Amino acid sequence: MNDDDPTRRLPTLDKSGSATAGPSDAERPPREEREESGVGGRARRFWAARRVPAALVALVVLGAAGLLLYDVAAVRADRPAMAWRKRLAEELATRHLDDVWVLAGAAVAVALGLWLLLLALTPGLRAVLPMRRSTPDVRSGLDRAAAALVLRDRAMEVPGVQSVRVAVGRRKAKARAVSHFRELDEVRGDLDTALGDGLRQLGLARRLALSVRVRRSAKR
Known part of the structure; x- marks a missing residue:
């Protein structure tokens, strides 16, 4: 087992003081399955009141x-x-x-x-993305506009990005950025990394696909 794995569970102490190792990688479900279902059960879409x-x-x-x-x-x-x-x-x-x-x-x-x-x-409420459930009795959702705003702020922190537009759908997040310096491939790579980390930190039940496009700003 890799000691640098951040998902590895550390040993715990029981009442007698002896160390008990956490579940192995073979015993734990895959990461994508854990993200979709969550600890509290499978996160489903919210139904509109109509x-x-x-x-x-x-x-x-x-x-x-x-x-x-x-x-x-x-x-x-x-x-x-x-x-x-x-x-x-x-x-x-x-x-x-x-x-x-x-x-x-x-x-x-x-x-x-x-x-x-x-x-x-149909459930409706297409603007609300279900989040991972940590407890069975609590359900949470994130508005798509709020998710797009968070990702836009993350994208603006990338060096070379002059402006960016982010649209978050139910299955895909699209980012359209304008760069005024640096190589476009470098900016695109940094945006992929930053927005990928941002999507993981949103805590959504379903991992969204990411599409990033970068173009050079028009010269005046």
Whole structure:
């Protein structure tokens, strides 16, 4: 075992005072697996509350149901039905299934249904990146804009970098830098090292891929 390995666990002392060696490298899971799952379990994406779509659907259903119940109660009380219900019943009875308006209404209904199913089956909150879990009862996330700001500050510390733009996605971080001195290959290598260390220190559950591009600043 390499004595310089920073991940090696040091021996611990039990109550009797004897030294107990930590788990060997063969007993520990791979580093990538430990980073994705964390000590407290696998870190999954955060689910959005979907308050706005849920409120809109609830209002539409409530309004339609209330209006229909009112019209049915009025008919039961020997009052004439509303004009819109008579017109709707007439249109449904006379129009054929291959009519343009019938097909358009069906397409809209299918699209709305698929949209609602997509909202129900996907987590949402794409702007929040899950972080490694250290305890089972605690979940944490990092905003993508905040992660990009941290990486941008790390990139600006590299000598030769004049300006840089960093975009952090769910699976990849992209850095576009402008250098005003030093060789571009040297700047790119230092940026790879600095941003790679920055990504590891963010503590994200999933290791993001890194893309770095460096160009020379325009001469004035």
